[in-house]
Every structure is written in structure tokens, then in C-alpha cells.
Amino acid sequence: MATGRVAPASVPGTPLLKDELDIVIPAIRSLDFLETWRPFFQHYHLIIVQDGDPSRAIRVPEGFEYELYNRNDVKRILGPRAACISFKDSACRSFGYLVSKKKYVFTIDDDCFVAKDPSGKEINALEQHIKNLLSSSTPFFFNTLYDPYREGADFVRGYPFSLREGVPTAVSHGLWLNIPDYDAPTQLVKPLGRNNRYVDAVLTIPKGSLFPMCGINLAFNRELIGPAMFFGPLGDGELIGRYDDMWAGWCTKVICDHMGWGVKTGLPYIWRNKAINPFLNLKKECNGVYWLEELIPFFQCVTLPKECTTVQKCYIEISKQVKAKLGKLDPYFNKLAEAMVTWIEVWDELNPPTNAPSGPVKGK
Amino acid sequence: MHLFNVQKTLHAGKLTEKILKLFMATGNENILSLIQSLNIQHILLPVLPTKNMSVEIKDNEVDIVITALQPDLTSFMEDWRPIISQFHIIIVKEPGLEEDLQIPQGFDHQIYTGSDIQRIAGHTSITFSGHSCCYIGYLVSQKKYVISIDSDCLPARDKNGCVVDAVAQHIANLQTPATPFFFNTLYDPYRTGADFVRGYPFSLRTGVQCVLSCGLWLNLADYDAPTQAVKPNERNHRYVDAVLTVPARAMMPVSGINIAFDREIMGPTFFPGFRLPEEGKQRWESMEDIWCGLCAKVVGDHLGHGVKSGLPYVWRSASANRGDAFGSLKRGWEGVKLMEEVVPFFQSVRLPRTAVTAEECVFEIAKMVSERLGQSNAVFSKAAAAMIEWVKLWKTVNSQQA
Numbered sequence: 001m002a003t004g005r006v007a008p009a010s011v012p013g014t015p016l017l018k019d020e021l022d023i024v025i026p027a028i029r030s031l032d033f034l035e036t037w038r039p040f041f042q043h044y045h046l047i048i049v050q051d052g053d054p055s056r057a058i059r060v061p062e063g064f065e066y067e068l069y070n071r072n073d074v075k076r077i078l079g080p081r082a083a084c085i086s087f088k089d090s091a092c093r094s095f096g097y098l099v100s101k102k103k104y105v106f107t108i109d110d111d112c113f114v115a116k117d118p119s120g121k122e123i124n125a126l127e128q129h130i131k132n133l134l135s136s137s138t139p140f141f142f143n144t145l146y147d148p149y150r151e152g153a154d155f156v157r158g159y160p161f162s163l164r165e166g167v168p169t170a171v172s173h174g175l176w177l178n179i180p181d182y183d184a185p186t187q188l189v190k191p192l193g194r195n196n197r198y199v200d201a202v203l204t205i206p207k208g209s210l211f212p213m214c215g216i217n218l219a220f221n222r223e224l225i226g227p228a229m230f231f232g233p234l235g236d237g238e239l240i241g242r243y244d245d246m247w248a249g250w251c252t253k254v255i256c257d258h259m260g261w262g263v264k265t266g267l268p269y270i271w272r273n274k275a276i277n278p279f280l281n282l283k284k285e286c287n288g289v290y291w292l293e294e295l296i297p298f299f300q301c302v303t304l305p306k307e308c309t310t311v312q313k314c315y316i317e318i319s320k321q322v323k324a325k326l327g328k329l330d331p332y333f334n335k336l337a338e339a340m341v342t343w344i345e346v347w348d349e350l351n352p353p354t355n356a357p358s359g360p361v362k363g364k
Numbered sequence: 365m366h367l368f369n370v371q372k373t374l375h376a377g378k379l380t381e382k383i384l385k386l387f388m389a390t391g392n393e394n395i396l397s398l399i400q401s402l403n404i405q406h407i408l409l410p411v412l413p414t415k416n417m418s419v420e421i422k423d424n425e426v427d428i429v430i431t432a433l434q435p436d437l438t439s440f441m442e443d444w445r446p447i448i449s450q451f452h453i454i455i456v457k458e459p460g461l462e463e464d465l466q467i468p469q470g471f472d473h474q475i476y477t478g479s480d481i482q483r484i485a486g487h488t489s490i491t492f493s494g495h496s497c498c499y500i501g502y503l504v505s506q507k508k509y510v511i512s513i514d515s516d517c518l519p520a521r522d523k524n525g526c527v528v529d530a531v532a533q534h535i536a537n538l539q540t541p542a543t544p545f546f547f548n549t550l551y552d553p554y555r556t557g558a559d560f561v562r563g564y565p566f567s568l569r570t571g572v573q574c575v576l577s578c579g580l581w582l583n584l585a586d587y588d589a590p591t592q593a594v595k596p597n598e599r600n601h602r603y604v605d606a607v608l609t610v611p612a613r614a615m616m617p618v619s620g621i622n623i624a625f626d627r628e629i630m631g632p633t634f635f636p637g638f639r640l641p642e643e644g645k646q647r648w649e650s651m652e653d654i655w656c657g658l659c660a661k662v663v664g665d666h667l668g669h670g671v672k673s674g675l676p677y678v679w680r681s682a683s684a685n686r687g688d689a690f691g692s693l694k695r696g697w698e699g700v701k702l703m704e705e706v707v708p709f710f711q712s713v714r715l716p717r718t719a720v721t722a723e724e725c726v727f728e729i730a731k732m733v734s735e736r737l738g739q740s741n742a743v744f745s746k747a748a749a750a751m752i753e754w755v756k757l758w759k760t761v762n763s764q765q766a
Contacts, residue, residue, distance in 0.1 A: 118523060141707060142616035144578060144673050145585060145600070152602055154595065157588040157647065158617025158654035160703045173549065180550060183562040190559065195550065197557055199606040206614030211547035212563025246563040265549050285562075292565045296546065 016130045018043045021104040024096030047096040084342040091231035091244035106219040115271035128268035129172045129219035136166025137262015139207040147202040170225040170261040174217035176272040181214045184281035202266040207257045213249020217270045227311045228252045230343045240288040250299040255314040258304040428453045429501035429512040435463040454501040488753040494645045496636035511624040517678040533676035534577045534624035541571025542670020544612040552607040575630045575669040579622035584680040586619040589648045607674040618657020622678045632722040632758045633660040637750035640699045651699040658710040663725040666715040
């Protein structure tokens with residue numbers, strides 16, 4: 001693991017939550033994309049988790065304060081339990097969530113760049129995520145004018161006043177312009193499909209409704225929902241490839257619904273540039289597409305008992321149901337359920353419920 | 365997993381394909397032989413090429429319903445002419461309006477006045493005053509689809525300055541499937557330039573029929589009296605370029621200002637049942653459309669249909685702001701207070717499997733309203749009674765038309 005030093009730079013306005021938010025980046029290709037984000041990210045601490053071959057050197061652009069972990073660091077810190085952290089398909093970012101000491105996490109892929117809104121202005125995605133997380137959610141009744149807390153909006157006629165205070169927002173799910181997050185079959189059919197539609201909305205996904213959570217442009221309240229953000233061993237080579245973020249999303253939504261927290265989706269947009277290989281993706285995904293038909297009904301039926309009063313307890317309960325119901329369908333799910341339990345053990349160990357700072361020592 | 369559970373599930377009528385698979389997956393010999401002895405079989409679904417639930421809507425299947433709260437409809441109809449002139453139009457004159465309506469030439473239309481309303485529904489206790497006279501229009505329409513826009517609304521312009529054809533957009537919303545069982549983060553996947561995202565189950569991509577399209581409003585948004593009073597100058601300038609399906613079991617406030625629906629399927633769910641004692645002619649003084657929308661959503665969810673919200677926008681003009689929000693407030697917070705009971709009630713409604721039409725569903729909801737809410741406020745018992753009368757009236761009028 002390596003740490004960098006911050007270089008003096010001009011401040012483009014007052015950054016929000018700079019001491020309360022970590023930016024977690026799974027480094028798969030290179031980190032050159034950080035140059036475009038510099039004005040927005042430079043005051044935040046980065047946690048970079050290097051995917052793939054640990055002997056490959058990853059260059060971090062000058063002027064960012066960061067920690068960098070590779071597979072060797074993960075093994076050193078977690079020991080035999082390191083197996084629960086997948087180093088395929090950017091699921092390694094979960095390790096970043098694990099070791100962060102901040103209240104909020106923003107995660108972004110290294111093929112994502114700053115987008116522009118319809119007026120041509122560059123979008124500060126991080127600022128929008130922060131706005132989303134700091135304002136309430138409204139999962140119990142759908143507001144037809146979308147996020148009522150945005151300037152220029154409000155609750156519409158008929159919206160019960162008792163629900164207008166909203167609930168804490170646990171997750172802010174952003175979207176993508178240019179290359180949309182389609183699955184492999186759709187990419188094959190629509191190789192030139194681009195998302196050019198800027199939808200100027202943030203909205204709360206209603207309670208009881210599941211959604212496909214994409215990890216490319218995502219922020220969450222780590223103190224609330226961190227333990228559920230396990231992008232598990234669902235990567236390349238596993239039974240279900242390219243669905244690590246989806247798995248975390250379904251667990252997260254079920255738990256948020258149970259705990260009475262909100263999940264928002266919509267703004268901000270980032271600009272996604274990615275060389276798509278739909279044939280390669282199809283090979284990785286075909287199992288996932290098949291298993292999705294079992295997984296969605298499974299998550300739609302998950303019920304969490306009243307005794308599950310913490311996210312960890314909810315997560316362990318889900319892992320039991322995974323083992324009981326999905327384990328019968330394929331032994332892979334037993335392995336996944338065990339990884340979920342290991343994750344919680346590791347989470348609790350690295351994040352004991354005290355105010356005193358603890359965890360592995362940073363720096364070499 | 366015990367044999368007992370299988371039997372219990374059977375008796376409760378809860379055995380579905382999914383649950384059957386789970387039982388069988390246990391490998392429990394007793395369960396497997398029970399299933400075999402009862403001759404319970406998988407339903408084999410033929411593998412078909414992906415065909416979604418799109419329908420084609422022709423102009424002659426649509427009625428545009430307009431309520432006339434003031435006599436001169438000239439400028440309203442001229443502004444909408446390019447958009448509505450090819451459709452049949454039902455104009456319902458507010459019963460209290462005495463002057464003759466002024467309607468420009470060149471529209472295929474029918475007018476219903478107070479005496480028509482009296483003839484059709486005078487024998488019921490249902491009141492059709494104010495905006496509620498639109499329901500007569502829904503009742504007498506003989507078309508499959510109804511589109512209704514308040515007469516103080518004009519065509520809006522989108523972000524490029526182009527006039528929004530609200531009727532065409534509503535038709536597009538009703539024509540393409542809805543996707544209520546799983547949320548698509550790129551909103552309506554059937555719009556050009558959009559699709560289902562990664563992680564969206566393929567079995568849910570055919571969607572279900574969309575039976576209700578709820579549009580929005582630029583300029584004056586549909587706020588209630590307290591919000592209007594606090595923010596009298598707020599205007600909605602945000603054009604959100606999205607249509608989305610409101611997920612199953614999520615409740616929402618449906619505004620009657622800009623709405624379209626499949627009348628054949630959902631007609632009985634739109635009625636003036638929920639009337640506030642001090643209700644006036646301003647939208648912010650009424651909740652009957654909110655009540656209908658909650659019924660419609662519950663019924664739609666139960667029948668397996670979808671509801672969309674978002675585009676099209678209409679431009680709600682300043683004339684919609686006539687009247688005094690503070691005055692309305694003083695007359696009572698009744699509607700606002702009552703919503704506190706109304707929403708939890710609708711969230712808890714579970715319709716029996718035997719209710720397979722909208723009429724049957726509305727009838728069941730009326731019974732529940734009477735039992736669970738009737739005691740707390742007379743508004744509810746009147747609403748329940750109106751719902752039952754409406755279902756009977758609907759059946760009568762529709763059988764006469766058939």
C-alpha cells in the first residue's frame with residue numbers, strides 16, 4: 001500500500017464534506033481519468049484498489065492524497081479471509097469500503113469522465129451525490145414531481161404531510177451518458193446504442209421495488225449501509241459474472257426498505273467511455289442472465305424479521321436465506337453465502353463500534 | 365421444509381410455479397411423492413420470440429374530454445387545434461355555468477350540459493360540480509381511450525422550444541408496455557434511445573399493458589393549498605425528459621389535470637366519490653382525482669396492469685391561479701388532514717382474487733372504505749356509497765351503449 005502527499009492547489013469553491021467522504025476507485029486500466037476530475041476531486045481522500053496483477057505499477061497523477069491497495073495488501077490485511085474479496089470485475093472496490101474511515105463513500109470507475117449538462121456546463125457529479133445523500137428520501141409515496149427537496153420542486157397535491165419529512169438517504173445511484181450500462185445481449189443488438197438523454201431528475205425508488213444498482217457512479221452513507229455494500233465473488237470465472245454490483249444493490253435495497261432508509265437514482269450523470277466487447281461480455285454474463293430469473297424472485301420474497309435491527313444482522317439473515325433457498329439450486333450459492341458471512345466478520349473487525357480510530361496502520 | 369408446508373400452501377391457494385420449484389428443490393421424498401400423487405404439474409410455457417405488450421391506438425379509438433368551467437373555450441381550443449382537431453371531443457359544461465359555451469368551428473364535438481348530467485345521473489347521489497363534471501364525459505364516452513386536459517392548460521414547449529403534442533405522448537405511453545415489477549434506471553425502456561439496463565430480468569422485459577398515463581405541468585405545478593399559500597410565486601420550469609412506470613404497490617397522487625387512460629379497462633375507477641365539504645372550483649381545493657388515482661393504482665396493480673408518470677407536460681396558465689389559497693386554507697384543512705388516513709388505507713388494500721374486473725375491484729374497495737374508514741368521517745361513508753352507485757351507473761350506461 002502506498003500513500004501520496006497533497007500538493008497545494010487553488011480551491012474551486014468550498015468542497016462539501018471533504019473530511020467525511022472517501023472516493024473509492026477500482027484501478028483496472030490506468031488512473032489518467034483523474035486528471036479530468038481534478039477540480040472536483042482534489043480535496044478528497046482517494047482509496048485506490050488495484051485490480052489484477054499486483055506487480056503492475058499503477059501511476060497516480062500528482063497532487064492527490066490517496067491510499068493504494070493491491071491484492072497483496074488485501075491478503076496481508078485480511079489473511080485467509082481475503083478470499084471473500086474478488087479481484088475480478090472491479091469487485092475489489094469492496095475492500096476500499098471496508099478500510100475507509102469516513103461517513104460517506106463515492107465510487108467511480110476509471111473509464112468515467114466529467115459529463116456536461118444540456119447548457120454545456122461541466123457536471124460536478126460528486127457535489128450532486130452529496131446533495132442527494134444530505135437531503136431526505138421519500139420511499140413511502142411517490143412524488144410525481146420527483147425529488148421534492150430540489151430547488152424549484154415540492155411535494156404535489158395529495159402528498160400526505162406526515163410523509164414530507166422523508167427518511168435518511170442511504171444510497172445515491174448516478175447514471176451515465178454516452179455508453180449506457182447495458183447487458184451483453186443488448187450491446188450485441190445495439191452496438192451503437194448511446195444514451196444521449198439528459199433526464200433532469202433525482203427520485204427515490206419506492207419501498208418494495210428492486211432495481212439494478214450499477215457500481216460505476218455510486219455514492220452511499222457508509223455509516224448506514226456500508227456492511228451491505230459487498231460486491232461479492234460474482235466476477236469473471238465465477239458462476240455469475242458481471243453482477244457483483246447488482247448483488248450488492250439487491251441486498252442494499254432489501255435492507256434499506258427494512259430499516260426505513262431511502263435509495264435515490266437519477267442525477268448525476270457521468271460520461272462513460274468504454275471499449276465494449278459484447279462477445280466477451282456475453283461469455284461472462286450468460287450465466288448471470290440465466291440466474292437473474294431465480295435471483296430476482298428470491299430477493300422479492302426476502303423478508304427480514306423484526307429482530308434484525310442492524311445492517312449486519314439483516315445481511316447475515318439474507319446469507320442464511322441464500323444458503324437455504326438458492327443453495328439448493330447450485331452449490332455456488334453456498335460459497336456466496338459463506339463469503340457474505342466472512343465479509344460481515346471482517347467488516348465488524350475492521351470497523352468496531354467505537355469512536356476511537358482503529359484498523360490497520362496505513363503507510364509503509 | 366415439511367410436508368405440512370406443502371399442504372398448507374395448497375390450501376391457502378398459494379402454490380405458484382416458483383414455489384413449486386422451491387418445494388421440489390428440497391429433494392424431500394415425501395414432498396415429491398405428494399406432488400406426484402396430486403398430479404401437480406409445471407406449466408410449460410412455449411418459447412416465443414420476444415414480443416412485448418405493445419398495442420396500436422388509432423385516432424378513432426380516442427375521446428378527448430374537456431370540462432368547461434367558464435363559457436369561452438375559443439382560445440383554449442385554438443391553442444390545441446393542431447393537436448386535438450383530428451379527435452372526437454366531449455365537452456362537459458360545469459352544471460353551475462349558465463352562459464352558452466363559445467366553441468370555435470371545425471371540431472367534431474359533443475356537449476353535455478347540466479340537464480344531460482341530470483338525465484344520466486340525476487337519480488344517484490353523486491355530485492358532478494366543479495372539475496368533477498369531467499367524469500360524466502368519461503362515462504358517456506364510447507371510445508376505448510380517454511385523454512383529459514384541464515381547460516386552463518395550453519400546449520407546453522420542450523427544451524428545444526418545440527410544441528409538445530401531449531395527446532401523441534399520452535397515446536405513446538398507453539401504446540407501449542409498462543414495467544411495474546422491476547425499476548429500470550434508464551426510465552421508460554421503450555422510448556427511442558433507451559432500453560433495459562444490465563441486471564433487468566429478461567422475463568420481465570415484455571412488460572404489461574399500460575392503462576393510465578399521468579402527465580405533468582410546467583409553470584403552475586399541481587400543489588395543494590398550503591404549498592400554494594407559502595410559495596405563491598413558485599413556477600415549475602424543470603422539463604424532465606422522462607416517462608417512467610410507477611412500481612407495483614407504490615402509491616402515488618394522480619392529478620386529473622393532464623391524464624389519459626384505457627377507459628375500457630379502468631373507466632370504473634374514475635369517479636367523483638371523494639368530495640370535501642368546503643370544496644370549491646380550484647384544483648387545490650379538491651382531492652377527488654387523488655382518491656380516484658389511488659383506486660386506479662390499487663386496481664391496476666391487482667389486475668397486473670401498469671401506470672406511467674412523467675411526459676407529457678402541459679403549460680398550466682396563470683388563470684389556474686385565480687382564487688385565494690389562504691382563503692381555501694381558512695375554509696379548512698380537511699382534505700390535507702384526510703389524506704393522512706386515505707394513503708395508509710390504500711396502501712393496505714388487498715383485493716380478493718375473485719375480483720377480475722375494475723367494477724368488481726371498485727365494489728370491493730367501496731366495502732373496505734365503508735368498514736374501515738366510514739366510522740371516522742362522513743366523507744368516507746359518502747365516498748363508499750358514491751363508488752357503489754358509480755359502478756351501477758357505469759354498468760347501466762355501458763350496457764345501453766353496447
